[in-house]
Amino acid sequence: MNKIETVASEVRRIILGKERQIRLALACLIARGHLLIEDVPGVGKTTLAHALAGSLGLAFQRIQFTSDLLPADVLGVAVYSSEHGKFAFHPGPIFSQVVLADEVNRATPKAQSALLEAMEEHQVTIEGETRRLPEPFFVIATQNPSHQIGTFPLPESQLDRFLMRIELGYPNAEAERALLRGEDRRDLLEQLKPCMQPQELLALQREAQQVHTSDALLDYIQALVNHSRASADFAGGLSPRAALALVHATRAWALLDARTHAVPEDVQAILPAVASHRLHAVGDAVKGGADAAARLLQRVAIP
Amino acid sequence: MISPAISLRSTVWLTLALALVSAPHVMRLPWWLSGFALLMCIWRLYLARMRLELPSRWLLMVMVAGGAAAILLQYRTLFGRDAGVALLVLMLSLKLLETRTLRDGMVLAFIGYFLVITNFLYTQSIATAAYLLVCVWLITAAMINLQQRREAAGYRTQLRTSAVLLAQSLPLMVVFFLFFPRVQGPLWGLPADAFSGISGLSDSMSPGTLNQLVLSDEVAFRAAFADGAPAASHRYWRGPVLLDFDGRTWTTTARPLRNNIELERTARAVRYTVTVEPHNRRWLFALDMPGSLPENAIINADYLMLSRTPVTSRLRYEVESWLDYRIGADASPAALNRALALPQGFNPRAVALGRQLRAQYGNGPAILDGALRFLHQQKLLYTLQPPLLGLHGVDDFLFETRSGFCEHFSSAFVVLMRAAGVPARVVTGYLGGEYNPLGGYFIVRQSDAHAWAEVWLENRGWVRVDPTNAVSPARAEGGLAAALPQGANLTRSAFVTHPVLRQIGLTLDSIANAWNQTILGHNLEMQRALLYRAGLDDTTWRTLAILLIAAALMVTAILALFTLRNRPQQDPAVVIYRAFCGKLARAGLAPREGEGPNDYAARLARARPDITSAVHAITERYVDLRYKKISIKSDTYENFANACDGFACSTLATRPA
Numbered sequence: 001m002n003k004i005e006t007v008a009s010e011v012r013r014i015i016l017g018k019e020r021q022i023r024l025a026l027a028c029l030i031a032r033g034h035l036l037i038e039d040v041p042g043v044g045k046t047t048l049a050h051a052l053a054g055s056l057g058l059a060f061q062r063i064q065f066t067s068d069l070l071p072a073d074v075l076g077v078a079v080y081s082s083e084h085g086k087f088a089f090h091p092g093p094i095f096s097q098v099v100l101a102d103e104v105n106r107a108t109p110k111a112q113s114a115l116l117e118a119m120e121e122h123q124v125t126i127e128g129e130t131r132r133l134p135e136p137f138f139v140i141a142t143q144n145p146s147h148q149i150g151t152f153p154l155p156e157s158q159l160d161r162f163l164m165r166i167e168l169g170y171p172n173a174e175a176e177r178a179l180l181r182g183e184d185r186r187d188l189l190e191q192l193k194p195c196m197q198p199q200e201l202l203a204l205q206r207e208a209q210q211v212h213t214s215d216a217l218l219d220y221i222q223a224l225v226n227h228s229r230a231s232a233d234f235a236g237g238l239s240p241r242a243a244l245a246l247v248h249a250t251r252a253w254a255l256l257d258a259r260t261h262a263v264p265e266d267v268q269a270i271l272p273a274v275a276s277h278r279l280h281a282v283g284d285a286v287k288g289g290a291d292a293a294a295r296l297l298q299r300v301a302i303p
Numbered sequence: 304m305i306s307p308a309i310s311l312r313s314t315v316w317l318t319l320a321l322a323l324v325s326a327p328h329v330m331r332l333p334w335w336l337s338g339f340a341l342l343m344c345i346w347r348l349y350l351a352r353m354r355l356e357l358p359s360r361w362l363l364m365v366m367v368a369g370g371a372a373a374i375l376l377q378y379r380t381l382f383g384r385d386a387g388v389a390l391l392v393l394m395l396s397l398k399l400l401e402t403r404t405l406r407d408g409m410v411l412a413f414i415g416y417f418l419v420i421t422n423f424l425y426t427q428s429i430a431t432a433a434y435l436l437v438c439v440w441l442i443t444a445a446m447i448n449l450q451q452r453r454e455a456a457g458y459r460t461q462l463r464t465s466a467v468l469l470a471q472s473l474p475l476m477v478v479f480f481l482f483f484p485r486v487q488g489p490l491w492g493l494p495a496d497a498f499s500g501i502s503g504l505s506d507s508m509s510p511g512t513l514n515q516l517v518l519s520d521e522v523a524f525r526a527a528f529a530d531g532a533p534a535a536s537h538r539y540w541r542g543p544v545l546l547d548f549d550g551r552t553w554t555t556t557a558r559p560l561r562n563n564i565e566l567e568r569t570a571r572a573v574r575y576t577v578t579v580e581p582h583n584r585r586w587l588f589a590l591d592m593p594g595s596l597p598e599n600a601i602i603n604a605d606y607l608m609l610s611r612t613p614v615t616s617r618l619r620y621e622v623e624s625w626l627d628y629r630i631g632a633d634a635s636p637a638a639l640n641r642a643l644a645l646p647q648g649f650n651p652r653a654v655a656l657g658r659q660l661r662a663q664y665g666n667g668p669a670i671l672d673g674a675l676r677f678l679h680q681q682k683l684l685y686t687l688q689p690p691l692l693g694l695h696g697v698d699d700f701l702f703e704t705r706s707g708f709c710e711h712f713s714s715a716f717v718v719l720m721r722a723a724g725v726p727a728r729v730v731t732g733y734l735g736g737e738y739n740p741l742g743g744y745f746i747v748r749q750s751d752a753h754a755w756a757e758v759w760l761e762n763r764g765w766v767r768v769d770p771t772n773a774v775s776p777a778r779a780e781g782g783l784a785a786a787l788p789q790g791a792n793l794t795r796s797a798f799v800t801h802p803v804l805r806q807i808g809l810t811l812d813s814i815a816n817a818w819n820q821t822i823l824g825h826n827l828e829m830q831r832a833l834l835y836r837a838g839l840d841d842t843t844w845r846t847l848a849i850l851l852i853a854a855a856l857m858v859t860a861i862l863a864l865f866t867l868r869n870r871p872q873q874d875p876a877v878v879i880y881r882a883f884c885g886k887l888a889r890a891g892l893a894p895r896e897g898e899g900p901n902d903y904a905a906r907l908a909r910a911r912p913d914i915t916s917a918v919h920a921i922t923e924r925y926v927d928l929r930y931k932k933i934s935i936k937s938d939t940y941e942n943f944a945n946a947c948d949g950f951a952c953s954t955l956a957t958r959p960a
Contacts, residue, residue, distance in 0.1 A: 212932040216874065232307070232451060261931040264899040297897050303877075 004030075004204060004256065006195040010055040014188050015048050017175025021166050023256060024273050025052055025140075029201070030208045031252035033163020033245065034119050034139040036104075036277065043168045045142040046102055050189050052140065053098035056201060057194025059134070061096035063115075065107035067150065071114035075124050089126070094118050097134050097198060101141040105151040115139065116158045136201055156278075163245050164270070165277040204255070211251035212261040219303045220264050221246050224271070227300045228279060234292060235280040242278045249274050264302045271297060309408045309449065314351040316445040316458075317411050318344050318399060324418045324438045325392055331425065332389055333377050339370070343396035350400075358400055367397055388421050408449045415442040429818045440465050474858040482851040484844040485827040503582035504731055504752060506543050508710055509552035510692055517687070519749035523733060524579035524588055525816055527744035533573055533590070535735050537626050539755065539767065540588040540747060542732030544605035546641055550649035551696055553714060553729050558603040566594055570627040578619045578819060585609040588732060588747075590624035591767060597622055604638075605728075606630060619824055632764035634726075639759060642726035650697040650718055657722020667760045670723045674716060675773045681705055683712070685775040709771045713754040716770035726759035730767070742813030875940045876928040883921060883947040900926055917950055 004026060011022050025048065028035045037045045046062075053060035063074055076092030093099065094115070101115055118124045119139050123132050141162070144151060159165070171179060182188075221243060229237025238246075249270040254262040272293040279292045309317075322344050329337045350357060370393040371381065378386035395414050402411055419435050419442075444458070444465035451461065503523060504516070524540075532538075545553035572594055579588065587600055587608040596602060597620035601609050610618065631638075645654065656677070664670045684706035692699040697715045700707050707715075713729050720727035734753035736745035755769040830847075839846065884894050884903075892910060894903045904922035908915040924943055927933055 212930070214930045214932070216929040230451075263901060263926055263930050265901050268897075268899055268902075300897055302897065302899060 003196050003200060007052075007055045010192060010195055011048070011051045014051045014185060014192070015044050015168075016178050016182075017171040018044075018048075018168055021168055022048070023253075024164060024166050024270065027249055027252040027256055027270060028164040028273075029056070029136075029138055030204050030255060031163060031245075031248040032136070032205055033248065034141070034161060036159070036162040036165040037140065037142045037168065038145060038165055039142075039168045041144060043170060044185075045168060046100065047185050047189070048168065049098075049100040049102075049140040049142065051192065053100070054189060054192040055194060056098070056196050056198075058097035058136070058138075058198060058201075060098045060100065061093035062100040062102060063093045064102045065104050065111065067106060067108060067152075069107045069111040071111055074111060074114045075118070075126055078127055087127075089129075089131075091131075094124060095131075095133060097136055097138065099137075099139045101139055103143060104141040105143040105154055107152065109152055109155075112152065112154065112158065115141075116161055119161050136198060136205070159277045160239070160241060162277065163249060164273040166273050208248075208252045208255045211254045211259070213247060213251065214261065216303065217250070217262050217264065217267070218247070220267060220300075221250070223303055224267070224296060224300050228275070228296055231299065233295060233299075238275060238278055242275065245274050246271065268297055307405050308403060309405055311351045313408060313445065313449045314402070315348060316441075316448045317402070317408055317415075318348055320438065320441040320445045321395060321399070321411065321415050321418070323441060324415050324422070324435075325395070327422050327425070327431070327434070328388055328392060328418075331385065332392060335373070336370075336389055336393060340392050340396040343399055347399045347402070357403060360401070363397055363401055367394070370397070384424050388424070391418065391421065405449055409446065412442055412446045412449070415445075427823055429815060436469075440469055443468055471862060474862065475855055478851065478854040478858055480822075480825065481830070481833065482847055482854055484847040484851075485825075485830050503584065503749065504542050504586070506545075506584075507552050507554040508545055508714070508729060508731060508754060510689065510696060510707075510711060510714075516752045517750045521749045522580055522812075523582070523747050523749050523751070524577050525744050525746055525819075526575050526577045526736065527742075529574040529576075531573070532575075532738070532745065533626055537590070538735050538745075539591045539730075539753075539769075540733040540736075540751075541591050541593070541607060541730060542586055542588060543730075544607060544757070545729040545731065546605075547644070548646060548714075548718070550646040550694075555605075558605055558607075560609075561602045561604055561606070564594060564596070564602060564606075565630070566592060566625060567629040567632070568594060568625040568627065570625070572623045572625050574621070574623050576619060576621045578617060578816070578824070579614060580617060581615050583613050583615060585611070585613055587614070587618075587620060587622075589622045590626070592625055592628040592630060593622055594625045594628075595623040617819055617823060619820070629764050631759065632762065634759060634764070639726045642728050642759060643721050643724065645718065645721050650695045652695070652698040653701055653715065653718050654722040656701075657719045657724075660719070661723040667725050667758070670720070670725055671758060671760070671768065674719050674723070675768070675770065677719075678712070678716065678770055678773045683707065683774045685771065710754045712770040712774065713756045716768070717756050720756070720758050728757050728765075730755050730757055737809075739809045739813050739816075741810055742816050744813075744816060746809075746812055874929070876925060876943060879940065879944045879947050880921075880925045883925075883950060886950065900929075921946055921950060 008019075008022055008026060011026075012019060015022060025035055025037075029052070037048060039045055049062075050060070063069075072092065074092050074094050076090050076095065078087040078089045080086070081088045099115075104112060104115070114124075118133060122135075122137055123130055125131075143154070170176070224246070225238045225243045228234050246267065250262045250266045253266040253270050254260075257266070275296065276293045279296070322341075325340060332340075347357075349355075371390065374386055374389045374393065375381055378389065380386050381390055391414075395411070395418065398407075398411060398414065402408055416439070419438055422431060422435055425431075440462070444461045447461045447464050448458070543555060544558075545555045547554050547556070573590065575590075577588060587597070587610055589608050592606055593602065593608055596608065599611055600620065601611065603609060608622070660670050660673050660677075664673045681701065682705065683701075685708070686706045687708060689700075689707040689711060690704045692704065696711075697718045700711045701715050717727040717729050731752070731754045733747045733751040734755075735751050736747035738745055753771075755767060755771065757765045757767055759765050834850075839850075880900070887893065887907065892907060898906075900922050904918050907918045911918075921943075924946060928935075928939070928943065
């Protein structure tokens with residue numbers, strides 16, 4: 001347990017003033033979910049992904065998504081080897097414990113779907129052969145807001161594969177000053193020491209699954225989901241998969257708080273990150289998914 | 304806050320529901336208005352479908368002014384029932400065109416409910432009630448649709464919810480039906496134009512009056528006999544008595560009223576209840592001869608029962624008649640003279656025949672028999688399509704065309720009798736009626752309208768004579784259809800002639816009668832009778848109001864109890880914790896909407912450092928009970944409750960100023 005705190009503090013040293021987002025990202029990984037970081041360029045999305053992978057001691061690959069990226073660039077390709085006289089498979093960057101899919105919405109849907117299928121199945125099938133991906137396997141994708149030029153927005157079905165979507169936002173003045181004064185981030189990343197073994201992370205994941213969610217808590221989650229479905233404020237309600245995502249994320253958050261049971265505050269903490277990319281608010285009174293999630297929390301009483 | 308926009312689906316729903324509510328009015332509205340309203344509905348749906356802008360306010364203003372002016376031209380007024388409904392339909396169809404938001408939609412729905420009521424101003428039949436119930440159901444569903452505005456919730460769910468709502472309101476409806484204070488007469492005073500175009504007997508008779516009326520199958524009244532109905536030949540329902548003849552038309556002027564019924568009766572009386580349909584006249588029909596008067600009824604010199612005001616709503620009265628009677632034996636010479644008057648210069652041959660009868664037979668009864676024998680010998684034809692008659696109508700009928708209807712027979716007979724010096728008069732009314740074995744009552748229709756005669760004989764007074772009987776005895780026994788010759792072109796509805804349909808018709812009529820008697824007839828008296836039976840003598844509106852409120856509250860309470868009982872059992876920890884929160888709320892520290900217990904405790908700690916430890920202890924316990932995997936012991940909740948109880952006394956008392 002202390003190790004995960006160490007990881008958190010290591011990452012905090014690099015990404016300044018974003019404690020909540022770092023915690024959410026860790027919870028996402030502990031809940032075995034994939035993480036989507038969405039924000040304008042230059043607020044530290046890639047740095048966060050680097051820092052997480054580095055401090056967790058996981059094998060790390062980065063794929064820069066561009067509009068000419070092909071599925072083979074992600075998954076790998078079989079090349080004829082004259083030495084052995086047969087085709088040999090050259091695994092792509094996806095065969096890694098942490099895959100950073102940078103600017104995922106700059107690639108064409110074809111390349112996107114290669115990544116997203118791997119995310120769901122934890123395996124890839126190339127030329128008729130199915131290959132398992134390593135465990136743990138995380139995808140941290142970053143994307144620019146879809147209204148920016150040259151983007152292919154992820155369809156809703158693929159957005160749904162990400163357990164959480166977080167936004168970093170600009171740092172506050174204090175953090176920004178520290179950033180301006182401090183060392184180069186790249187140097188800091190290079191100095192970063194892994195604080196955890198992959199086995200320990202897997203154990204943490206198992207432990208998270210054991211966190212107790214009482215009937216009262218599940219009542220609350222169901223009330224939230226039902227409200228999102230029945231209320232006129234939202235164009236589409238939360239799916240059962242989203243409800244399941246809420247439970248997993250809630251457990252991970254409770255574990256990060258060193259508890260063996262989850263409380264409503266855990267649900268409230270993770271709900272904006274879990275639900276905002278799955279909810280669509282109706283009308284002009286509400287703007288954006290994050291506001292929709294906040295509204296949902298405000299409207300539903302804890303049973 | 305700006306009301307959210309109304310969706311296409313809701314627009315369609317609302318428009319359809321409103322069109323259905325207005326549909327029964329289409330027959331009563333001028334054609335141009337119905338067409339206009341339909342056009343507006345189609346236009347609105349088109350705009351919604353194409354996502355186009357609604358017309359501008361100015362255009363609507365112009366249309367409102369134009370429509371109102373057209374209605375004013377059509378009806379010469381904007382008030383009253385017909386013009387009012389027309390105006391309402393016009394406004395509704397235009398309101399549709401400025402319905403943009405949820406709020407507008409709700410306004411429309413409520414106008415729809417109001418339109419439901421306006422339909423009852425015209426008819427209150429079961430079919431209308433059933434149709435309007437469906438309309439209420441649809442409007443309610445449209446309102447639910449407006450509020451939910453979710454594509455996911457299908458129209459089936461909304462219809463079901465609407466039906467459940469209506470079903471839940473049923474007990475309240477019964478309570479209001481039974482106890483809502485009734486007023487004598489319609490609640491809001493029906494507009495004056497409400498009873499135009501009602502067919503029925505009139506207070507004058509000329510050739511062609513009755514044979515038009517008898518083509519109508521409309522019900523005039525229904526009568527239920529207490530014990531045993533008299534034979535068909537005795538079922539003469541007395542209507543207006545016509546005394547004055549101008550050569551063509553029989554009329555009567557306002558007759559003096561009678562203070563008491565002078566009736567020499569010789570045999571048994573029959574008791575029966577009559578439910579008369581509105582006919583906008585004051586006549587109350589009774590069998591010859593009424594011996595008792597219903598409440599609020601009067602009787603005139605000709606033994607015609609009258610209501611004090613025109614019968615504009617269905618009226619029920621109980622009356623007693625004597626089938627063997629003697630009236631007017633001591634009639635005044637003036638009255639008898641009036642019953643002898645004949646216009647100068649009309650019907651010379653009939654007058655001559657009358658004089659000849661007088662000379663031949665001498666006394667009244669013999670003249671009567673002679674006249675009837677003459678009619679019989681003339682081989683007169685009973686027909687609904689009598690040929691046109693000339694200036695001397697009675698002469699033409701008796702000696703030339705020799706075919707006519709009961710009005711010709713009675714008119715000719717009375718002229719003959721008067722010419723022979725026997726006082727006589729025409730009586731109009733109804734004869735017979737169809738027995739409905741299902742409901743055990745007689746249906747008397749407009750087609751049973753009849754005219755007969757009364758002659759005054761020495762020592763016997765006014766005696767009923769039916770000259771039609773002399774020609775066609777079947778009329779009294781078997782009704783109109785039996786009296787007409789074979790193949791007579793009598794276009795009756797299939798519900799009267801076809802055996803199976805007739806059975807269905809009778810069944811429907813008995814249902815309609817039950818509806819009239821129990822639902823529509825639930826007036827002040829019936830309400831009083833009901834309460835009296837329940838042991839309540841005092842039935843002022845105040846008592847009723849108290850009863851109404853009490854019963855409504857009771858029904859609501861029972862329904863609420865029933866609903867709440869089906870709710871899942873509440874966790875005792877929640878109940879205790881809510882009480883704890885309640886105490887803090889009274890100190891101005893209520894939990895916020897959706898605030899978790901730990902967050903609440905943290906906020907309390909910041910606001911009131913003095914109670915921090917107690918709050919934390921309770922919150923921790925509560926969170927453990929609710930969210931931790933713990934085993935509940937017998938005293939777990941008791942301990943928690945005690946902790947919360949203790950909180951109130953010890954801590955809040957020491958609140959810093």
